[in-house]
Amino acid sequence: xxxxxxxxxxxxxxxxxxxxxxxxxxxxxxxxxxxxxxxxxxxxxxxxxxxxxxxxxxxxxxxxxxxxxxxxxxxxxxxxxxxxxxxxxxxxxxxxxxxxxxxxxxxxxxxxxxxxxxxxxxxxxxxxxxxxxxxxxxxxxxxxxxxxxxxxxxxxxxxxxxxxxxxxxxxxxxxxxxxxxxxxxxxxxxxxxxxxxxxxxxxxxxxxxxxxxxxxxxxxxxxxxxxxxxxxxxxxxxxxxxxxxxxxxxxxxxxxxxxxxxxxxxxxxxxxxxxxxxxxxxxxxxxxxxxxxxxxxxxxxxxxxxxxxxxxxxxxxxxxxxxxxxxxxxxxxxxxxxxxxxxxxxxxxxxxxxxxxxxxxxxxxxxxxxxxxxxxxxxxxxxxxxxxxxxxxxxxxxxxxxxxxxxxxxxxxxxxxxxxxxxxxxxxxxxxxxxxxxxxxxxxxx
Numbered sequence: 001x002x003x004x005x006x007x008x009x010x011x012x013x014x015x016x017x018x019x020x021x022x023x024x025x026x027x028x029x030x031x032x033x034x035x036x037x038x039x040x041x042x043x044x045x046x047x048x049x050x051x052x053x054x055x056x057x058x059x060x061x062x063x064x065x066x067x068x069x070x071x072x073x074x075x076x077x078x079x080x081x082x083x084x085x086x087x088x089x090x091x092x093x094x095x096x097x098x099x100x101x102x103x104x105x106x107x108x109x110x111x112x113x114x115x116x117x118x119x120x121x122x123x124x125x126x127x128x129x130x131x132x133x134x135x136x137x138x139x140x141x142x143x144x145x146x147x148x149x150x151x152x153x154x155x156x157x158x159x160x161x162x163x164x165x166x167x168x169x170x171x172x173x174x175x176x177x178x179x180x181x182x183x184x185x186x187x188x189x190x191x192x193x194x195x196x197x198x199x200x201x202x203x204x205x206x207x208x209x210x211x212x213x214x215x216x217x218x219x220x221x222x223x224x225x226x227x228x229x230x231x232x233x234x235x236x237x238x239x240x241x242x243x244x245x246x247x248x249x250x251x252x253x254x255x256x257x258x259x260x261x262x263x264x265x266x267x268x269x270x271x272x273x274x275x276x277x278x279x280x281x282x283x284x285x286x287x288x289x290x291x292x293x294x295x296x297x298x299x300x301x302x303x304x305x306x307x308x309x310x311x312x313x314x315x316x317x318x319x320x321x322x323x324x325x326x327x328x329x330x331x332x333x334x335x336x337x338x339x340x341x342x343x344x345x346x347x348x349x350x351x352x353x354x355x356x357x358x359x360x361x362x363x364x365x366x367x368x369x370x371x372x373x374x375x376x377x378x379x380x381x382x383x384x385x386x387x388x389x390x391x392x393x394x395x396x397x398x399x400x401x402x403x404x405x406x407x408x409x410x411x412x413x414x415x416x417x418x419x420x421x422x423x424x425x426x427x428x429x430x431x432x433x434x435x436x437x438x439x440x441x442x443x444x445x446x
Contacts, residue, residue, distance in 0.1 A: 304329035354378030371438030
């Protein structure tokens with residue numbers, strides 16, 4: 001693959017060449033027009049000067065036309081050819097370089113004509129008082145040669161300067177791309193654990209966005225790795241406790257001769273299994289949400305049906321009463337059912353865990369129709385802890401014995417995936433907690 005330096009070098013070299021050739025073409029056109037204008041003016045001046053030198057009354061034409069001496073030289077003025085004709089069509093005199101054939105027709109002014117295989121530009125002056133017609137012309141090939149010599153004078157320096165220009169462009173690109181090379185060298189020298197930001201303080205403005213993007217990527221990778229370490233450490237810690245409890249309670253159940261003690265140990269085993277199962281499930285769900293591996297088919301769903309499904313899977317909750325607003329069954333919401341179910345299930349489990357015996361958990365739409373609300377009658381959350389309850393593994397002071405601190409974090413991630421937002425607050429009555437999921441941008445359709 002071609003390097004950036006070589007690509008820029010070729011682009012600049014080709015662009016410079018195109019600009020230079022365009023300039024030469026433009027100079028050629030302008031120079032040609034100017035040269036033709038100047039030479040035409042010299043033709044006029046020469047023809048009128050010859051006419052002014054002709055005697056007032058020309059004698060009868062001699063047997064042979066007079067040849068004006070003076071061969072052609074490198075001077076343009078000596079390249080001009082002149083003919084003097086009588087008005088009745090007899091050649092009176094001509095310059096030594098002029099052909100015997102008449103250069104132009106009888107019409108005065110400028111004309112062009114091919115004579116002896118060469119194309120001529122002629123200016124004709126008729127002098128009726130003197131009875132003569134003066135023709136002065138030059139070969140158009142001579143004009144083309146003059147312009148070609150001018151262009152060659154421009155191109156030769158170009159051919160000499162082009163290698164030097166290419167060398168300067170190459171060296172300049174090397175110096176300009178040096179900060180990019182320095183960043184590359186610094187990155188190659190790092191190990192896989194080094195996620196420090198790149199120092200782009202002295203980098204050019206064009207490279208700084210790349211450095212900023214890399215620094216942002218490093219920060220995201222470091223955050224993801226830190227999160228992975230936290231999840232692993234927390235999972236190891238949280239699983240160690242119920243597994244140790246399982247072993248202990250199993251030993252008690254096996255050794256106990258009393259049926260009540262054995263049943264108590266079995267109940268503890270069941271509780272530990274439930275806690276471990278919920279923790280593993282939450283960790284798997286969170287991993288799927290973070291990886292974006294869950295699909296997002298948008299279909300109209302009934303919130304009431306989803307809540308009933310969650311309650312059926314969770315099993316009966318004799319300690320509290322579940323109240324679902326009938327409107328949740330009547331209205332359908334276009335969204336991803338799988339991800340919305342994850343969010344609502346974790347809100348429901350969170351409310352169940354913190355509800356007191358005999359408490360009520362109620363589900364309903366918000367009055368403005370923009371969201372769905374779940375309220376419990378638990379102890380709520382202290383004001384200083386409210387901003388932190390969405391953080392992963394944060395359990396607070398009023399922690400549940402089976403909680404893991406992942407429920408609200410999962411709701412936060414899941415709701416963001418489907419364009420919803422999570423709002424948390426203590427109930428205004430002074431006891432209980434209120435969680436609200438709101439659709440961003442538009443209300444839930446009636």
